[in-house]
Amino acid sequence: MPIEIKDLEYTYSQGTPFEHKALKGVNLTIPTGKVIAIIGQTGSGKSTLVQHLNALIKPTKGSIDICGFHITPDTKLKDVKILRKKVGLVFQFPEYQLFEETIEKDIAFGPKNFGVEPEEIQQRIQEILPLVGLDASYLQRSPFELSGGQKRRVAIAGILVQDPEILVLDEPAAGLDPQSAQEMMSLFMRLNRQANKTIILVSHDMEHVLRYCDEVIVMKDGKVKTQMDVHEFFKYPDILREIDINPPGIVQLKEMLQQNGFEIDPDSYSLDELAQSLKGQVASHE
Amino acid sequence: MNNIALGRYLPLNTIINKMDPRSKILILLVMMITVFLPAGFIGYVPILIFIATALYFSKLKLTYALRALKPMIWMFIFLLVINVLVMRTGTLLISWGWFKVYSDAFSQTAYIIIRLTLMIILCTVLTATTKPLDLTLGIEKLLKPFEKIGLPAHVIAMMISIALRFIPTLIDETNRIMNAQASRGVDLENGTMTEKIRAVLSLIVPLFVSAFDRADQLADAMEARGYDPSATRTRYKVLKMTNVDYFAMAFALVVFATDLVLCWI
Known part of the structure; x- marks a missing residue:
C-alpha cells in the first residue's frame, strides 16, 4: 500500500516570534517496495518531511496515510507507537544514539520498547549482525570502544532489528569512507531486493541516487518540486542545478x-x- | 525547550542596552543585596521604583520578565503549605485542634515570593539587555583586580562564554537524540516509572558522550590555534563608562542606602 501524503503543512514554534513554516502543502504518493531518494537543499523541508513518516512530528495541517495509519493534526501519540516500529527512522550520524553498556543491549533496546519477546530479539540480533558486517564477538563489548564507522553499523542494526516495513535513512553514508559507504548502500539494496523493504533515502550524494534509487523526489522551499523515475530525472540536469546540486x-x-x-x-x-x-x-x- | 525566557538577549536599541556591562553587573549585585535586606515590606518600594525605571528605559514588558515565574508557581504553593504547617510565630489565625495557622506563615511566604520575583526581574533585565559576550567581558574586567591573589579571571570568563555558546547547541542535540530514541520506541510521556527512568537514561548518556566529544574537539581546536590563557591580549571592544552608567549606579546606591536606613528604624 503506497504512502499517501495530502496537503501536508508544518510550522515550527507556531504562535511565537520564531515561527517558521517548514512544509507548505506537500502532496505525495510514495510507492512501496522501491528505493526512493529525497533530495533538496538544506532547509528545503526534507528532514521535517521524513519525521512525519513515523509521527515524530504531527502535521499542522493535512494528513498522512502510512502502513494502515491515518495521521492528522489530532492524532494521539499513544495510538501511533506501533507505527514507529513499522517505519524505522535512521537519523544523520546515528552513532550518537548509542547509550547501553553492551552492543547487544543497545541493539535490543528498540524491540524491547516495542514489546518483542526476548527469545525473538536474540534470534533477530543473530540474523542482523552479519548483515551489517559485525560478528557475535562484538555483542558483549561496549559501543563506545568502537570506531565511528562501526558505531554507525551498530546504530543501524538497532533500527533493522525492529524489522521495519519502511526504512527511512537520513544521509546514512555521510562521513564514511568510500568503501564503507558502498557497503552500507549495498546493504540497503539487499534489504530492498530480498526482504522487499521500502527504502526512503535522504541524500546529497547524486552518485548514490543514480546508482541505487528507483525514484527521486525533489524538495524546494517546503514543497515538492518534482517526483520522477531516476533515469528520467537525470535527463534534466538543469533541475539539479536550480537547487545548486552538481549532477x-x-x-x-x-x-x-x-x-x-x-x-x-x-x-x-x-x-x-x-x-x-x-x-x-x-x-x-x- | 523553547520557553527559556531567562537569559535570552533581546537586540533592542535602548540606553540600557548601550550601558557598560560592568556597571550593570555591579548594579545587579547591589540590588541583590538590597532585595535581601530585612527592611520590611516598605523596603520594597524603592526597589520597585528602581525596577520600574529600568523596565521603562529597557523597553521590556513586565510580562516578558515575569514569564520565567510561571513554572515556579508550584514551588510557591509548596512553600506556602510547608510554612502553614511549621510556622509557629505571629498572631494565631486559625485553630482547629492541633491544626494552627499563624500569620507569619503568610508573611514569610510573601517575603520569599517577592524576593524571588524581584531577583528574576532584575536578572532578566540584565540578560535581556546585555549580549552574553559583553557580559563575560564585564565579568572578566571586574575580576581583574583579584588576579593578584591568584584568581584566574580570564579563565573563568572564557569558561562562562564557552558554556553560554554551547547552550543552543546542546538544546539542538537533545532534540535530535530525543527524536532518535523516540524512533526506537522510547515514550517519555507514558509508561511506568522504571520505563521513564530508562527513557531519560537513553537521553542523558548520549548527551554526555557527545558533550565530552565536543569539549575535546574544542580544546584541540583552541590549542591548535595557539590559545594561551595567560597571554595578555588587546580587545576589539573597549569598555567605557558614560554618564548613564554613573547615574544608574548612583540610583542603585541610593536605593541600597534607603533600605539600609529602613533596616534600623
Whole structure:
C-alpha cells in the first residue's frame, strides 16, 4: 500500500516570534517496495518531511496515510507507537544514539520498547549482525570502544532489528569512507531486493541516487518540486542545478559530449553504454 | 525547550542596552543585596521604583520578565503549605485542634515570593539587555583586580562564554537524540516509572558522550590555534563608562542606602 501524503503543512514554534513554516502543502504518493531518494537543499523541508513518516512530528495541517495509519493534526501519540516500529527512522550520524553498556543491549533496546519477546530479539540480533558486517564477538563489548564507522553499523542494526516495513535513512553514508559507504548502500539494496523493504533515502550524494534509487523526489522551499523515475530525472540536469546540486559525473560527461556534437542515447548511464553510443561517431584517434 | 525566557538577549536599541556591562553587573549585585535586606515590606518600594525605571528605559514588558515565574508557581504553593504547617510565630489565625495557622506563615511566604520575583526581574533585565559576550567581558574586567591573589579571571570568563555558546547547541542535540530514541520506541510521556527512568537514561548518556566529544574537539581546536590563557591580549571592544552608567549606579546606591536606613528604624 503506497504512502499517501495530502496537503501536508508544518510550522515550527507556531504562535511565537520564531515561527517558521517548514512544509507548505506537500502532496505525495510514495510507492512501496522501491528505493526512493529525497533530495533538496538544506532547509528545503526534507528532514521535517521524513519525521512525519513515523509521527515524530504531527502535521499542522493535512494528513498522512502510512502502513494502515491515518495521521492528522489530532492524532494521539499513544495510538501511533506501533507505527514507529513499522517505519524505522535512521537519523544523520546515528552513532550518537548509542547509550547501553553492551552492543547487544543497545541493539535490543528498540524491540524491547516495542514489546518483542526476548527469545525473538536474540534470534533477530543473530540474523542482523552479519548483515551489517559485525560478528557475535562484538555483542558483549561496549559501543563506545568502537570506531565511528562501526558505531554507525551498530546504530543501524538497532533500527533493522525492529524489522521495519519502511526504512527511512537520513544521509546514512555521510562521513564514511568510500568503501564503507558502498557497503552500507549495498546493504540497503539487499534489504530492498530480498526482504522487499521500502527504502526512503535522504541524500546529497547524486552518485548514490543514480546508482541505487528507483525514484527521486525533489524538495524546494517546503514543497515538492518534482517526483520522477531516476533515469528520467537525470535527463534534466538543469533541475539539479536550480537547487545548486552538481549532477553525477556520468551525467556531466554525457552533457559535455552532447555539447561537442556527439549523439548520445539519453538512456545510457554507464561508461560502457556511453562508449557504445560513441562507437562509430569517432572517426579516428589522433 | 523553547520557553527559556531567562537569559535570552533581546537586540533592542535602548540606553540600557548601550550601558557598560560592568556597571550593570555591579548594579545587579547591589540590588541583590538590597532585595535581601530585612527592611520590611516598605523596603520594597524603592526597589520597585528602581525596577520600574529600568523596565521603562529597557523597553521590556513586565510580562516578558515575569514569564520565567510561571513554572515556579508550584514551588510557591509548596512553600506556602510547608510554612502553614511549621510556622509557629505571629498572631494565631486559625485553630482547629492541633491544626494552627499563624500569620507569619503568610508573611514569610510573601517575603520569599517577592524576593524571588524581584531577583528574576532584575536578572532578566540584565540578560535581556546585555549580549552574553559583553557580559563575560564585564565579568572578566571586574575580576581583574583579584588576579593578584591568584584568581584566574580570564579563565573563568572564557569558561562562562564557552558554556553560554554551547547552550543552543546542546538544546539542538537533545532534540535530535530525543527524536532518535523516540524512533526506537522510547515514550517519555507514558509508561511506568522504571520505563521513564530508562527513557531519560537513553537521553542523558548520549548527551554526555557527545558533550565530552565536543569539549575535546574544542580544546584541540583552541590549542591548535595557539590559545594561551595567560597571554595578555588587546580587545576589539573597549569598555567605557558614560554618564548613564554613573547615574544608574548612583540610583542603585541610593536605593541600597534607603533600605539600609529602613533596616534600623
